Amino acid sequence: MVTTPSLPTDRLPPWLAHVLRAQRGPVPWNAVLRGALAAAPLLMSVLAERPTAGVPAALGAMLAGINDRPGSRRASVARLGFPALAGSAGLLLGTVIAAAVGGGRSLVVLPVVFGVLGLVAGALSSTGPVASACGTQVLVAVVIGAGMPLPEPGPVRALLFLAGAGWLLLLRLLLPSPGGLGNGPYRLDGEREAVAAVYEAVARLLEATGGPGARAERSALSAALDQAQDALAGPRLRRCAGSAAERRLHALYEAAFPLAEAATALAWAGIPLPARSTEGPHRLARAVRTGGPCGPLRAPARTDAGLRALDDALLHAAAVFDRPGGPPPGRRGERPNSSVLGRAWSPTGREYGLRVALCCAASTVVAQWLHHDHWYWLPATTVFLVKPDLGPLASRVVCRAVGTVVGAAAFGVVALVQSGPLPLVAAVALCGALLPVATRHFAVQTSVVTVLVLSLVLLGGEAPASWGRVVESLLACATVLLVGHLPLPGRRGHTVRAALDTAVGAAHRYLGHVLNAPEDRAERAALRRDAYRSLAVARTAIDLSAAELPPAARHSAGSEGVAGAVERLIDTTTACAVQLDRPAAELPPSHAELLASQLSELDLAWAVPAR
Numbered sequence: 349m350v351t352t353p354s355l356p357t358d359r360l361p362p363w364l365a366h367v368l369r370a371q372r373g374p375v376p377w378n379a380v381l382r383g384a385l386a387a388a389p390l391l392m393s394v395l396a397e398r399p400t401a402g403v404p405a406a407l408g409a410m411l412a413g414i415n416d417r418p419g420s421r422r423a424s425v426a427r428l429g430f431p432a433l434a435g436s437a438g439l440l441l442g443t444v445i446a447a448a449v450g451g452g453r454s455l456v457v458l459p460v461v462f463g464v465l466g467l468v469a470g471a472l473s474s475t476g477p478v479a480s481a482c483g484t485q486v487l488v489a490v491v492i493g494a495g496m497p498l499p500e501p502g503p504v505r506a507l508l509f510l511a512g513a514g515w516l517l518l519l520r521l522l523l524p525s526p527g528g529l530g531n532g533p534y535r536l537d538g539e540r541e542a543v544a545a546v547y548e549a550v551a552r553l554l555e556a557t558g559g560p561g562a563r564a565e566r567s568a569l570s571a572a573l574d575q576a577q578d579a580l581a582g583p584r585l586r587r588c589a590g591s592a593a594e595r596r597l598h599a600l601y602e603a604a605f606p607l608a609e610a611a612t613a614l615a616w617a618g619i620p621l622p623a624r625s626t627e628g629p630h631r632l633a634r635a636v637r638t639g640g641p642c643g644p645l646r647a648p649a650r651t652d653a654g655l656r657a658l659d660d661a662l663l664h665a666a667a668v669f670d671r672p673g674g675p676p677p678g679r680r681g682e683r684p685n686s687s688v689l690g691r692a693w694s695p696t697g698r699e700y701g702l703r704v705a706l707c708c709a710a711s712t713v714v715a716q717w718l719h720h721d722h723w724y725w726l727p728a729t730t731v732f733l734v735k736p737d738l739g740p741l742a743s744r745v746v747c748r749a750v751g752t753v754v755g756a757a758a759f760g761v762v763a764l765v766q767s768g769p770l771p772l773v774a775a776v777a778l779c780g781a782l783l784p785v786a787t788r789h790f791a792v793q794t795s796v797v798t799v800l801v802l803s804l805v806l807l808g809g810e811a812p813a814s815w816g817r818v819v820e821s822l823l824a825c826a827t828v829l830l831v832g833h834l835p836l837p838g839r840r841g842h843t844v845r846a847a848l849d850t851a852v853g854a855a856h857r858y859l860g861h862v863l864n865a866p867e868d869r870a871e872r873a874a875l876r877r878d879a880y881r882s883l884a885v886a887r888t889a890i891d892l893s894a895a896e897l898p899p900a901a902r903h904s905a906g907s908e909g910v911a912g913a914v915e916r917l918i919d920t921t922t923a924c925a926v927q928l929d930r931p932a933a934e935l936p937p938s939h940a941e942l943l944a945s946q947l948s949e950l951d952l953a954w955a956v957p958a959r
Contacts, residue, residue, distance in 0.1 A: 373788075
């Protein structure tokens with residue numbers, strides 16, 4: 349999956365250019381099939397003449413579908429399952445709150461309660477992607493549980509919500525991926541493809557060495573290693589991999605570390621390589637996908653330290669591929685974790701939690717003051733809009749407004765032709781099938797979700813309200829845009845500064861290990877992974893901040909210079925590691941001088957945004 353501009357954006361302001369940017373890639377047909385089949389509980393409820401019972405199940409499936417991303421089955425358990433549990437608990441809590449305040453109507457109590465919940469959920473959401481999904485689902489479910497009039501009692505609604513999300517997760521675990529049969533256990537097809545992508549990324553980096561695309565391919569290699577690490581590190585019942593096939597995948601992934609190190613050092617040197625140098629990684633990638641032997645690998649000429657490291661890495665990988673299994677995987681490449689509460693109470697967590705709390709409270713006050721039947725739409729929409737991992741604030745607001753108008757217009761056509769509940773179920777199934785593709789652009793996702801939600805509103809026995817939905821979304825956009833630019837106590841840009849702090853610290857730890865203990869290759873690989881992964885997180889935060897409106901974007905000015913200095917330091921450190929990867933080897937004077945210069949450059953660049 350790549351992100352490219354849909355239209356020429358060179359002359360547009362960054363925030364508007366981001367609106368026109370969309371992810372592109374092959375259609376995930378297996379996810380499309382899962383999305384369509386996710387409407388099965390709703391269909392069963394309609395056929396049983398209990399359509400309202402299918403609404404919570406369809407909501408659970410919809411929210412799980414938004415979180416359904418490419419990757420391994422094991423990783424999907426946490427990515428879909430934990431948010432589903434949070435949403436189920438939120439739905440139950442919402443019904444309890446509604447009963448306590450007398451039917452979900454209160455101009456004071458509900459805003460205060462939703463604000464407190466928003467503060468806690470928002471702070472916890474800043475600790476990671478799964479926590480972000482959990483925080484969003486619990487807030488949305490609380491609001492829906494407090495405001496959506498359904499005849500089922502709260503515990504039943506919560507179980508139905510969990511059943512809908514659980515059904516989609518079951519489909520995710522059981523249905524094989526295209527091409528996943530015949531090449532080993534299909535339950536490991538996500539892990540297998542992720543490991544193969546690492547070897548392909550190594551080959552592409554070697555091909556790009558000495559050209560203008562080397563930096564982009566080095567970043568792509570780091571992303572492929574991150575994705576493979578996440579795919580192999582999902583939850584399991586036992587501490588170590590149990591099957592021989594799984595142990596082998598772990599061994600093949602770890603065998604790619606020396607190749608990645610050598611390829612990075614060669615790309616740093618900038619000397620074009622002969623075509624024979626890239627044949628080995630391509631063969632290894634095919635062997636991972638097919639489960640067969642890699643065959644003889646052509647050795648590169650051992651004319652310098654980088655090519656010697658590449659030859660040694662290919663020999664090591666070939667030996668690993670020739671073994672039928674692998675040892676139990678070690679804990680390599682894992683980032684050091686601070687406590688969840690510590691990260692939630694960091695400046696980033698406090699800032700985000702406060703903004704979520706203000707958005708939830710303000711939108712609830714407006715919704716209660718308007719006193720209409722679908723008041724819960726406004727705070728629920730606000731919760732989705734305030735999520736920073738959906739893109740810059742201005743981009744989210746524009747995409748939400750446009751997507752809601754298009755979705756409401758599309759549903760208006762559906763409402764004109766529908767007669768009975770079955771066409772609405774068909775609309776929900778179609779939207780579920782479109783959702784995996786629609787998540788590539790927030791405006792398209794909003795349009796699909798709008799049609800789906802309006803269909804569920806009719807199935808739940810409420811009156812049609814297409815244009816009311818538009819008004820609610822526009823009010824939510826105005827609320828989030830206003831609160832998102834409010835001057836809060838403390839400094840802005842905590843997310844970017846915290847990410848850069850982490851990246852700078854990881855780069856220094858990596859450099860210290862290479863200079864002091866270069867013989868410990870396992871620890872070196874772990875620190876290198878941590879350094880590059882931290883750099884990728886920092887660059888993502890910088891890109892999002894730069895695409896905000898100018899008043900917000902100025903708070904991260906100069907951050908790109910720090911990230912560039914960190915990247916150059918990590919690349920040079922990797923080149924030094926290759927030079928020192930021999931007994932009694934010494935660091936060449938040119939490398940030592942360059943390291944000293946880059947450390948001074950990083951200190952100077954870091955002092956600029958710190959002021």
